[in-house]
Amino acid sequence: AGTQGYCAGYDLSDYSGQLLKKDLDPITATPGQTRWDAGCILTGGFCLSTGLGTDGNPAPRPPSGTGGRQIFTWDGAHGQAFTWATLTSAQKNALNQDPGSTLVCGQATGVAPGCDGNGQNRLDWVRGVRTHETTAPLLRHRGSVLGAIINSQPVYVSAPTGGFSDNFPLGSLEADAATPDANGVPSTSSYAQFVYDNRNRAPTVYVGSNDGMMHAFNGITGEERWAFVPSLIMTNGHLTKTTSDSYYKTTVTVDNSPVIQDVFINGAWRTVLLGSYRLGGRGIFALDVTHPDQMTESNIRDKVLWEIDSTQTHYGDLGYSYSYPNIARLSTGQWVVLLSSSYFPLPNQTPVDPASAEAAANRTSLFVIDLATGDFIKQIATSSAPEAAPSKTYGLSTAAAYDLNSNFVDDIAVAGDLSGNLWRFDLTGCATGVASPNPPSATMICGDGSAATPDNWKVDFLFKTYGSNDGDIGRMPISIMPVGMRDRAAGVPMWVFGTGKFLGLCDRTTSTPPAGCGADANTATQSIFGIRDYGNGTEATAAGVTYPFSPGQLNSWSISEDSAGVRTLTPTLNVSTNRGWKIPLNVSSEPSERVIVTPVPFYVANIVVISSLIPNGDDPCTPGRKGAIMVLDGQFGAPPPASPVGGGAGPNGGGNNIIGQVVTSQLIPTAGIPAVIGSQGGPLLLPGLPQFSIPAPPPHRGAWRELLDLL
Numbered sequence: 001a002g003t004q005g006y007c008a009g010y011d012l013s014d015y016s017g018q019l020l021k022k023d024l025d026p027i028t029a030t031p032g033q034t035r036w037d038a039g040c041i042l043t044g045g046f047c048l049s050t051g052l053g054t055d056g057n058p059a060p061r062p063p064s065g066t067g068g069r070q071i072f073t074w075d076g077a078h079g080q081a082f083t084w085a086t087l088t089s090a091q092k093n094a095l096n097q098d099p100g101s102t103l104v105c106g107q108a109t110g111v112a113p114g115c116d117g118n119g120q121n122r123l124d125w126v127r128g129v130r131t132h133e134t135t136a137p138l139l140r141h142r143g144s145v146l147g148a149i150i151n152s153q154p155v156y157v158s159a160p161t162g163g164f165s166d167n168f169p170l171g172s173l174e175a176d177a178a179t180p181d182a183n184g185v186p187s188t189s190s191y192a193q194f195v196y197d198n199r200n201r202a203p204t205v206y207v208g209s210n211d212g213m214m215h216a217f218n219g220i221t222g223e224e225r226w227a228f229v230p231s232l233i234m235t236n237g238h239l240t241k242t243t244s245d246s247y248y249k250t251t252v253t254v255d256n257s258p259v260i261q262d263v264f265i266n267g268a269w270r271t272v273l274l275g276s277y278r279l280g281g282r283g284i285f286a287l288d289v290t291h292p293d294q295m296t297e298s299n300i301r302d303k304v305l306w307e308i309d310s311t312q313t314h315y316g317d318l319g320y321s322y323s324y325p326n327i328a329r330l331s332t333g334q335w336v337v338l339l340s341s342s343y344f345p346l347p348n349q350t351p352v353d354p355a356s357a358e359a360a361a362n363r364t365s366l367f368v369i370d371l372a373t374g375d376f377i378k379q380i381a382t383s384s385a386p387e388a389a390p391s392k393t394y395g396l397s398t399a400a401a402y403d404l405n406s407n408f409v410d411d412i413a414v415a416g417d418l419s420g421n422l423w424r425f426d427l428t429g430c431a432t433g434v435a436s437p438n439p440p441s442a443t444m445i446c447g448d449g450s451a452a453t454p455d456n457w458k459v460d461f462l463f464k465t466y467g468s469n470d471g472d473i474g475r476m477p478i479s480i481m482p483v484g485m486r487d488r489a490a491g492v493p494m495w496v497f498g499t500g501k502f503l504g505l506c507d508r509t510t511s512t513p514p515a516g517c518g519a520d521a522n523t524a525t526q527s528i529f530g531i532r533d534y535g536n537g538t539e540a541t542a543a544g545v546t547y548p549f550s551p552g553q554l555n556s557w558s559i560s561e562d563s564a565g566v567r568t569l570t571p572t573l574n575v576s577t578n579r580g581w582k583i584p585l586n587v588s589s590e591p592s593e594r595v596i597v598t599p600v601p602f603y604v605a606n607i608v609v610i611s612s613l614i615p616n617g618d619d620p621c622t623p624g625r626k627g628a629i630m631v632l633d634g635q636f637g638a639p640p641p642a643s644p645v646g647g648g649a650g651p652n653g654g655g656n657n658i659i660g661q662v663v664t665s666q667l668i669p670t671a672g673i674p675a676v677i678g679s680q681g682g683p684l685l686l687p688g689l690p691q692f693s694i695p696a697p698p699p700h701r702g703a704w705r706e707l708l709d710l711l
Contacts, residue, residue, distance in 0.1 A: 003023070003024040003025070003026045004021055004022065004023055004024060004035065005021075005022055005024050005031070006019065006020065006021055006022075006154045006156060006205055006219075007019075007020050007022060007031070007154070008020070008149035008152065008153070008154050008207055009149060010147075010148035010149055010150060010210075011143060011144075011148075013143075014142065014143040014144075015147065015148040015210065015248060015249060016039060016142065016143035016144035016146065016147075016148070017039045017144060017146035017147045017148050017149045017209050017210075017211065018037055018038075018039050018049055018144075018146070018149065019037065019038035019039060019146070019149065019154060019205065019207060019215075019217060019222070020034050020035075020036070020037050020038075020049060021034070021035040021036050021038075021219075021222060022034050022035065023035065034049055034050050035050075035222075036050060036221070036222035037049040037050055037222070038146065038205075038215075038217045038222040038223075038224065039144045039145070039146035040144070041221075041222045041223055041224075042060070042128070042144070042145050042146050042223075042224050043060055043144045043145045043146065044060030045060070060128070060145070062128075063124065063127040063128035063129045069127060069128060069224060069226075069227065070225070070226040070227070070295065070296050070297050071126075071127055071213070071226065071227045071228075071229060071297070072226070072227075072228055072229070072295075072297055072300040072304065073087070073091070073228065073229045073230070073231055073234070073304075074230065074231045074285065074304050074306075074307045075087075075088055075091075075231070076088060076231070078301045078302065078304065079300035079301050079302065079303050079304030080300070080301070080304075081297035081298070081300065082123070082126075082127065082229050082297075083123070083297075084119075084120045084123050087123070087234075088231075089108060090235055091231060091234045091235065092108035092109075092119055093105050093106060093107060093108055093115075093119075094234045094235045094236075094237060094239070094240060095118075095119040095120075095122045095123055095234060095239065095240055096108055096109065096110075096115045096116065096117065096118065096119030096122075097114060097115065097116070097237060097240045098114055098115060098116035099116075099237070099240050099241045099243070099244040099246070099247055100244070100246065101113075101114045101116075102114075116137075117137075118132075118137055118139065118243075121137065121139065122139065122239075122240060122243050125139045125140075125243055126211070126212060126213075126229065126239065126242075126243070128145045130142070130145075139243045139244075140242070140243050140244060140245050140248055141245075145211075146209060146211060146215075147209040147210045147211025147212070147213070147242065147253070148209065148210045148211075149207055149208070149209050149210070150210060150255055151255045151256060151257070151278055151670075152207050152208035152209065152254070152255055152256055152257045152258070153207070153257040154205050154206065154207040155205065155206045155207070155257065155258050155260055156203065156204070156205050156219055157201075157203070157204050157205075157206065157260055157271070157289070157292075158201055158202070158203040158204070158219065159195065159198055159199045159200070159201055160191075160194060160195045160198050160201070160262050160269075160271065161262075162191070162261065162262035164191040164262070164408065165191070166178040166190050166191050166192055167407075167408065168407075168408045169407055169408065169409065169436075169437035169444060170437040170439040171437050171438055171439030171440050171441050171442055172333055172437070172442050173264060173267070173333060173442050174191070174264045174408070177189035177190060177264070177267070177268075177269075178190035178191065178192075189267075189268065189269070191262070191264075191269055194262070194269035198271075198290070201291070201292075202218070202219075202225075202291075202292055202293035203218070203219030203220055204216050204217065204218065204219055204225060204289070204292040204293070205217045205218075205219045206258045206260065206273060206289070207257075207258070208253075208254035208255060208256055208257065208258060208275060208277075209253070209254060210242070210251070210252060210253045210254070210255055210280075211242060211253065212229050212230075212233045212234075212238065212239040212242055212253040212254060213227040213228060213229055213253075213254055214227065214228045214230075214254050214258060214273070214275045214285075214287075215227045216289070216292050216295075218293075225292055225293060225295070226292075226295050226296070228275070228285070228287060228304070230254065230275070230277075230281070230283075230285050230307060231307055232277075232281045232282075232283045232285075232307060232309045233253045233254065233277070233280060233281060236281050238251050238252065238253050238280055238281065239253065252277065252278060252279040252280040253277065253280040253281075254275060254277055254280055255277055255278040255279065255280050256275065256276040256277055256278045256280075256321065256322070256324065257324070258273050258274065258275050259273070259274040259275075259324055259325055259326065259327065260272070260273045260274075260289065261327045263327060263329075263335045263371060264329075264335060265335055265371055265372035266372055270288055270290045271288070271289050271290045272286055272287065272288060272289065272305070272327070272371065273286070273287045273288075273289045274286050274324075274325045274327070274337065275287070276321035276323075276324060276325060277320070277321050278320060278321065278322050279320050279322070280320075280321075281309065281320065281321065282309055282310035282315075282318050282319060282320050282321060282342075282355070283307060283308050283309030283310060283315075283318065283321060284307075284308055284321055284325050284337070284339060285304070285305075285306070285307040285308070286304075286305040286306050286307075286337070286371065286374065287303060287304055287305060288302070288303045288304075288305055289303075305371075305372070305373075305374060306373065306374025307374075308339075308369065308374060313376075314367075314376040314379065315367070315376075316360060317341050317360040317363065317365055317379065318339070318341055318342065318360075318367065319341055319342040319343045319344045319355070319360065319361070319395075320342060320343050320344065320345070320355070321339075321342050322342050322343045322397075322503070323339070323340040323341075323342040323343070323396065323397050323398040323399075323415075324398045324481070325337045325338065325339045326338045326339075326398065326399055326400070326401055326413075326481075327371060327401075328401040328410035328413065328427070329408060329409060329410055330368075330409065330410060330427055330429070330452075331409050331411070331427070331428055331429045331430075331434075331435035331443070331444040331452035332429060332442075332443050332444075332452055332453070332454065333442030333443055333444075334370060334371070334372075334377075335370075335371040335372065336368050336369060336370060336371055336377065337367075337368070337369040337370075337371050338366060338367075338368060338399045338401060338413050339366070339367040339368075339369060339399075340364075340365075340366055340367075340396040340397060340398060340399050340415050341360065341363075341364050341365045341366070341367070341396045342395070342396060342397075343395045343418065343503070344356055344358065344360065344361035344394070344395070346506070346516060346517065346518055347516070348515075348516040349516060361394060362392070362393075362394050363381065363382070363383060363393060363394070364381075364382045364393045364394060364395070364396035364417050364423070365379050365380055365381040365382060365396065366379070366380045366382075366396065366399055366413065366415065366423075366425050366459070367379050368380070368427075368454070368457070377454060378454045378457060380425055380457055380458070380459050381459075382396070382417075382421075382423050382459055382461070384458070384459060385423070385458075385459045385460050385461045385537075386458075386460070386537050387460060387461040387537065387547050387548060388461075389461070390419060390421050390461065390464060390470075390473065391470050391473060392419045392470075392473045392474070393417050393419050393421055394417060394418055394419055395417050395418030395419070395477070395479075396415055396416075396417045396423070397415055397416050397417060397418070397478055397479050397480060397481065398415065398480070398481035398598070399413040399414065399415035399425065399481070400413060400414050400415070400481045400482050400483065400484055400495075401413050402414065402484040402493055404434055404493075405434055409434075409435070409444065410427060411426075411427060411428045411434050412424060412425060412426055412427060412428070412493075412533075413425040413427060414462070414482050414484070414493075414495050414533075415481070415482070416477075416478025416479075416480075416482060416497060417477070417478060418474060418477040418478070418479060418501065419466075419473050419474050419477065420464055420465035420466045420472070420473060420474060420475070420476045420477055420478060420499065421461065421463070421464050421465075421478075421548075422461075422462045422463035422464070422465075422478060422482070422495065422497075422531060422548075423459055423460070423461060423462060424459065424460045424462040424533065424536070424547075425457065425458075425459050426456075426457060426458045426459070426460070426536040427457055428446075428452065428456070429444070429446065429451075429452025429453050429454065429456050429457065430446035430447065430448075430450075430452055430456055431446065431448065431456055431538070432447070432535075432536070432538055432539055433446065433447045435452040438451070458536060458537075460536055460537040460540075460547050461547055461548045462495075462531065462533070462547055462548055462549065463495075463529070463531045463547075463548050463549045463550070463579075464548050464549075464550055465477075465478065465499055465527070465529070465551065467550040467551050467552060468550060472519075472524070473519065474518055474519025474521065475519050475520060475521050475524035476499040476500075476521065476524055476526060476527065477499060477500065477501045477519075477521055478497060478499055479499075479500065479501040479502075479503065479596055480497055480498065480595060480596060480597060480598045480599075481497070481598045482495040482496065482497040482531075483495070483496045483497065483598065483599045483600075483601045483608060483634075484496075484533075484601075485530070485601060485603070485606055485608060485634025485635065486603070486606055486634060486635065487532055487635050488606065488635060489635075490532070492532060492533050492534065492535075493532075493533040494530045494531065494532055494533070494580065494634055494635055495529075495530070495531045495532075495533060496528070496529070496530045496531075496599055496601075496608050496610075496632075496634055497528070497529055497595070497599065498526065498527065498528045498529070498585075498594070498595020498596075498599070498610060498612065499521075499526040499527055499528075499529070499594065499595060500521060500526040500593075500594020500595050500596055500612075500613070501521055501594065501596060502594065502596045502613060502670055506518070507521070507522065508615070509522055509592075509615065510522060510523070510591045510592035510615050511523065521594070522592050522615075523591075523592065525584050525585065525586045526584075526585045526593060526594045526595060527551070527582050527583060527584045527585060528582065528583040528585065528595060528610060528630075528632070528637070529551075529554070529580065529581070529582050529583075530554075530580045530581045530582075530634065530635070530636075530637050531549060531554075531579065531580040532579050532580045534547075545579070549579040549580070551582055552575075553575060553577070553578060553579045553580075554575065554578055554579060554580045554581050554582045555571070555573060555574050555575055555578045555580070555581045555582070555636075555637070556571070556572045556573035556581070556582050556583075556584070557569050557570065557571055557572060557581065557582070557583045557637055557638075558570050558571075558572040558583075558584075559583060559584075559585070559586070559587055559659075560587075561587045561589065561590070561662065564661070565628075565661045565662030565663065566645055566658060566660075566661045567587075567628060567630060567658070567659050567660050567661060567662070568639070568657045568658055568659065569583070569632075569637075569638070569639050569657055569659045570657065581636060581637035582637070583632075583637055585612060590614045590626075590628070590662065591614075591615075592614070592615050593612050593613070593614045593627075593628070594612060594613055594615075595610060595611070595612050595613075596612075596613050596670060597611050597613075597670070599611075601634065605640075606633060606634045606635055607631055607632065607633060607634060607640050607694075608631070608632055608634050609629065609630070609631050609644075609694065610629075610630045610631075610632060611627055611628070611629055611630075611668060612627045612628045612630070613625070613626075613627045613668060613670060614626040614627050614628065614662065625664070625665065625668045625670075626662065626663070626664045626665075626668065627662070627663065627665075627668035628660055628661065628662045628663070629644070629660045629661060629663065629692055630644075630659045630660035631644040631659055631660055631694055632659060639656050639657050639658060639659045640656065640659070640694070641656060642656050643656050643658040644658070644659070644660055644692055644694045645658055645660065645661050645692060660692075661692070
């Protein structure tokens with residue numbers, strides 16, 4: 001009972017994972033007592049994080065059999081139990097690989113060149129069997145069966161929270177499913193009915209871990225419900241390396257946060273989970289998690305929807321999946337996955353990753369994938385934009401979807417790249433404007449009478465952070481998802497984002513990075529931007545606007561900081577025909593400040609919460625992590641009406657100019673999104689940072705995607 005939350009982490013000494021359920025102070029959101037640690041429950045025995053001995057924790061969860069762990073994978077066509085008997089030949093060969101050999105193992109059992117004969121032992125080890133941690137042939141000895149949770153944020157799901165209202169376009173499958181029968185009896189296939197039917201759905205916490213699994217834990221008890229081992233993590237050799245003392249600390253597997261959303265596929269409302277890997281692999285996977293407490297090894301066949309990776313046809317340009325996949329519903333009536341081409345490793349690194357030499361490392365594109373089937377729909381290359389191409393584009397980050405006219409159809413997507421370019425993808429399916437309903441067809445119709453079609457999808461080069469100086473390409477990278485706020489006067493989106501990156505060793509310094517690290521983003525001044533969206537290139541030109549914009553066309557604000565770290569904002573430059581706004585992060589006492597997590601929007605009030613990272617010497621991951629929490633108006637970049645540091649009116653009773661404060665706390669995020677909680681009518685709170693109390697907007701449901709895709 002009471003206010004509680006979840007946090008994840010790991011023990012640096014042996015990379016044991018932790019998933020903690022903690023009490024939160026209902027007034028300040030300060031974390032309190034640890035109720036349980038899912039890693040301890042899974043492993044059994046004494047638990048350091050809770051202080052409970054063997055009497056307070058259950059025995060270890062059996063790795064298999066009745067009452068044991070439910071673990072499954074993908075066999076290339078269906079979900080399948082993660083057992084030796086059910087693996088494919090390629091999966092068995094990959095688990096039999098000698099992790100220290102450069103030769104490729106070509107057999108499932110026995111010792112041979114490249115093979116060490118431990119394939120089945122490895123599978124058992126992954127399942128939780130610990131025999132060969134102490135008995136030859138030895139595999140890595142673990143402190144916990146749960147692997148390190150590093151960049152994946154836990155996601156809690158119980159009753160559906162998609163926020164849909166059954167007002168989908170006429171003729172759409174969703175509208176038909178929600179239509180009452182001839183006698184006026186409400187449909188049993190509406191979203192409202194789906195919410196009602198699942199109002200008591202089993203609370204579940206989903207999180208990715210570097211033990212090679214996406215885990216689902218009981219949100220009440222902390223017991224593992226099930227785990228999914230992606231096939232890619234086996235076939236790319238990463239799962240095998242987690243069992244080796246020599247490689248486990250540098251081996252990444254399922255290291256990204258899950259994306260979970262309610263969708264209408266295969267004639268019914270479902271809840272779907274999308275997973276990805278960061279440096280763990282070049283691909284994504286999809287699971288049907290509508291009933292998480294009913295997923296077992298024996299019935300998983302159709303619950304694993306699909307896996308995609310860069311070895312498959314159409315996906316050769318897909319990099320390591322640092323970018324999150326996003327879900328959208330388009331004018332064609334399809335629910336789709338928007339997947340950015342994401343990131344490739346730098347060349348001249350040790351060890352060398354062959355992917356760094358691929359031609360795809362120096363181009364960017366957006367993949368559109370059918371959510372229900374995993375079928376490829378289209379790849380939109382940024383090189384097809386009509387504007388003059390930038391001299392470099394690489395590393396496309398997470399794409400944000402946006403519904404221009406609140407009709408449950410996503411019309412556009414916007415994504416930035418590590419070069420500093422911002423791209424606008426027009427997904428209306430129309431030459432200009434947006435599509436309208438065309439009953440009884442589920443595909444909408446354009447203003448010229450033609451059907452909306454992927455053939456009309458296009459991309460425009462919207463903005464560049466580096467202005468006219470190509471020498472600065474990559475120095476102001478966009479590594480986060482932009483957030484679509486609103487220019488209420490013009491009735492168009494304002495894309496709010498910050499620049500900077502924190503992806504690897506090259507970024508862990510306030511100084512110029514070592515040779516081979518590419519563009520120096522560490523010593524460049526990063527900024528927060530708000531960029532106005534004037535439509536696709538044709539529409540912008542008709543309005544007298546030319547893409548791409550540059551920072552010189554934006555209004556500018558200046559940050560000041562007092563001795564307590566409290567930040568204020570003052571205007572410094574107003575441009576008469578401005579295309580948005582910018583806030584340089586150039587406080588002299590806070591060098592190398594950067595924005596590396598997606599802002600949190602509150603659409604009704606049109607305010608956005610931005611968290612920055614201020615590196616502490618050469619390693620921002622040391623205790624004492626520092627950053628700023630700032631609250632801004634989405635349209636103008638201005639301070640909010642009241643101070644977010646304690647709430648209330650501005651200084652001396654006048655207009656507020658306080659936007660936030662610099663804090664030293666391990667709760668400053670380095671991946672995902674900041675946690676913000678609150679109750680209707682009460683202030684918005686940041687767990688563990690009680691000095692922040694953001695006056696909440698009036699209780700009201702905002703845009704239909706208000707809390708979706710914020711990753």
